[in-house]
Amino acid sequence: MSNGWNHTAKIESLSFECGFCNNKVASDIGFFNNNNIDGLRARIRICPHCSKPTFFLxxxxxxxISPGNDVKSVPEEVHALYQEARNCISISAYTASVLISRKLLMNIAVSQGAKENLRFIEYVDFLAENGFVPPNGRGWVDHIRKKGNEATHEISLMDRDDATELVTFSEMLLKFIFEFPASVPALPSA
Structure with missing residues (x-):
């Protein structure tokens, strides 16, 4: 092939976690490029579990891998934003993930009764003042706000650590507000 890529073939085996199915697998089937790309060896490996391709350079x-875990009992639009923030990290879109984590706070507040079109700080205050932030959690909500502001208003790129810590806190907040309360058994009627 003129572009250097070969047909599916047996290649050197490599163990990795598949970004599609999250299984730890070892694959020796894929595509390889006879030419280096940017001086690096390129491979496309096929996951033996889900049959999807993973590109290695x-x-x-x-x-x-998308950091974090799925969270249950979350409203559909809020859940979609959380998943999008996680998925952005899996494709190295760290600044986008930070921006979505910031937007996620606003959507959580509105889902819990905050009015729309407030200033962002008012959404943070709403969450804190109405018991939606766990004890000692206000600092983390402010951290998401500040990182989101930095990504929005400054000429700076976020990194994987920035994005991952915001997704981790967002997961905890979603569990605190939605999943844990939904898992409490209903009290018997008196």
């Missing part, structure tokens, strides 16, 4: 892998 040197040690970089796309898609990577």
């Amino acid at each position: 040197g040690s970089k892998k796309l898609p990577d």
Whole structure:
């Protein structure tokens, strides 16, 4: 092939976590490029569990694992934003993930009764003042706000650590507000 990519073939085996199915697998089937790309060896490996492709360029892998876990009993639009923030990290879109984590706070507040079209700080205050932030959690909500503001208003890129810490806190907040209360058994009628 003129572009250097070969047909599916047996290639050197590599163990990795599939970014699609999250299984730890080892694959020796895929595509390889006879030419280096940017001086790095390129491979496309086929997951033996879900049959989806993962692109490797040197040690970089796309898609990577999405950090965090699924959260139950979350309203559909809020859940979609949380998943989008996680998925952005899997494709190295860290600044986008931080921006979505900021937007997620606003959507959580509105889902819990805050009015729309407030200033962002008013959504943060609403969550804190109405018991939707766990004890000692106000600092984390402010951290999401500040990181989101930095990503929005400054010429700076966010990194994987920035995005992952915001997704981790967002997961905890979603569990605190939605999943845990929904899992409490109903009290018997008196």
